[in-house]
Amino acid sequence: MRERKARQAASTAREAISVIHVEQPVRTRKPNRGKRKIKAKEESEKSDVAQGDFELARQENSEKDIVPKTRGRKPSNQTTNKRVSKDVDDKNQSVKRKRSSTENEPEPTRRRPLSPPLTDTSIERPRNVDRVIYGRAEIGAWYYAPYPSEFGALIDRLYICERCLQYTNLEKQYLAHRMQCQRRRPPGKVIYKENKIKVYEVDGRDDKLYCQNLCLFTKLFLDHKTLYYDVEGFKFYVLTETSGRLRTDIMAGYFSKEKISYDNYNLACIMTLPTHQRKGYGRLLIELSYELSRREGVIGSPEKPLSNLGLLGYQSFWASTLLSALHPLKSNVTIEELCWQTGIHEEDVISTLKRLDLLDYWKPPSGDSEIPLEICITHQMMNQAMTKFNIKLGRRLNPALLQLQ
Template sequence: MSLDKKVVLNASYLVKTKWNKWHEGEICAKRPIEDAQNINVKEYFVHYKGLNRRYDEWITLDKIDFNSYKDPYEDPEVILLKAELDILEKSAETNKNILTRNRMKKRMSHKIARGEMVLNDLRKKARSDTISATLEKEFKEFTKVKFITSVQLGKYIMDTWYFSPYPNAYGKSSNLFVCHICLKYFKSKSTLYKHIMDCNNITPPGCQIYKHNNLALFEVDGEKYKLYSQCLCLLGKLFIDQKTVYYDVDSFLFYLLFEIDHNNEKYQLVGYFSKEKESEDNNNIACIVVFPPFQKKGYGKFLIQISYELSKREHIIGQPEKPLSYLGQKSYQCFWRWKILQILDRYIHENKNNNGESECLINVNDISLETSINREDILSTLDKLNLLNYWLNDSHTVCIPANQIRVIMNDSNLCKKPHIPIYPDCFISTI
């Protein structure tokens, strides 16, 4: 039997990645290749070990090195025990104490036998269709295979990152086509174009709360615009690993950022963030997404600025819902550094008593009230910058080495000004 028919699910192989490098990956699923003349021709979904799931992809047989096969049910501990037994047997040849040798071999054999019994149970469980008892494993199992590999939104075709629970008729398609106006989804381009001709929506739903040049921000109530919000969440989930709602959207507000083409008045969705209407922790963002064609253009930090501006107008001290993703953490830390350093630099210059001094005292609550950033995020940011000489707990006051502020602010890697500033005058008074 040829090797190309012996791909073992859940096994590990060396796989040739899209970067033309070999990397160990686990084969998670298989499916027929769409539009292939032979329905028996399969493609395989691989998860690259040690890499973020966004890099998981469907591959063909020619990308797999079958000589690198690793048994998915072989326990490393049992492998080690077998290796120890081999060493023992070799050394026993020169061991004159036969009784000691036999006792050691018997003990090792019992350990291996117990290990094999455990492995047999694991094999039976792994090969059955039963789902793990834990919710975490249930979620990972449910979302580990990304069926939709690309999605078209407006003029942009985007490679997806993660699984999204679209209904089965759509969720198992390789390609998805989304109306840029109402966000309804289709399996074919022709069906999408036919829908667009009949789509009655001209502008996005909800209230426009901000507009400057070619950027517009809309607030959408999940309860009032339920179908639109659900479609938005399903689309966003293709680019978020966790922390997103799918269908229970009533308790959320969504803030959608659009680029406007003034020539034909078309609205192109750039990204969005959501937040709970009522949050005990004053979370001003539940999840945030900037779609791939618009990343690294400053839109993420722009949405973060918007979230804190809204918190300020609501007279609350805000924070993002935690834990943050890796990309979210980088964006927030960059924003916090810039915002807090701006305040510190201004304070040092305004307070003449501290001019020329090596240290100055800053009240963290004052910074928090001015920026709407909570105290814990302010203190962690200052700590990462090594700007905390000491902290006076009773007065919420920190001691800052003033002479280091200017040095840090001149470091473009540490203090990056947002590429797209917000203009408070551009907020529409309805909010």
């Protein structure tokens, strides 16, 4: 009996051990679950790192700071701040080096401006040029001209090349320039030629520097001239004299005209050099301006106010032209017909006739306002006006020699 009980106990123990051995594979599943958890944890860490890299890239784009991209881990704020501060320090050092290098460099020499500076024309300034050396002539300046301030407050002698109108205050530079200057005539095209006299049409847009120098030179002899910088909207008609063995065309006078004038102005500025006055050049330029207006089919008039010498020249031209048109007439003529015949504006016609004492009104009958006013001008009145004001009939310009395309 005892042996049977011992055998039964041993068999039950063996069965228990076998059961335990059977249950061992079930227990070995726990490490697999741990591996799954480890993989999930690694994937979460990778996603966190990727998300951190994305946020870091977005921060780099927003702050525009160059920060190297890390792999496998998210960079801390301390490292990024250190890198940003290092970049800022490098930039500051580079700026300091540039400043030190620029301070050690010598200052660049200032060149003489090619175009004159803008000035306030409402202020009357004292004359800043004493004498002008223009070719072989020495001319005394009349008014202030805005030449560069580097020349000084008072220029004793201003040297101007008669070929290209470049200017300087040093005689050595002037002589050296004359040896190198190859220009023999003004720019533009010739539209009028009579013996030694030529008239060039120069566009202010195409030859800006020449026109600016011309206007600046003119300012020495005109008090109310304001145009010497913005020349692109004007055309310049330069009158020259041919002289010398090299047959050089030297500027003696000119007038300027707007390209587009809504008020039908046929002249903006006119000037004849003092050395070439009393030769009929001013009269020729005035007649040329009216001839251009006549060929354009408009009635022109100069811009006002005119200078003293300009007003005298225009009064002489208006009086001579109107008397030349009225003298052969033996019938009635209206003011409008006289304007279209001579090309002179109505206001200028009336002011000229009034100045010559040629206005005698015949009043219409009372109560009838439709009858126009009539003016009676006799040949005796015209002869008296020609004698009193020393008016000479005739033209200085020959329209047949005018060459326009």
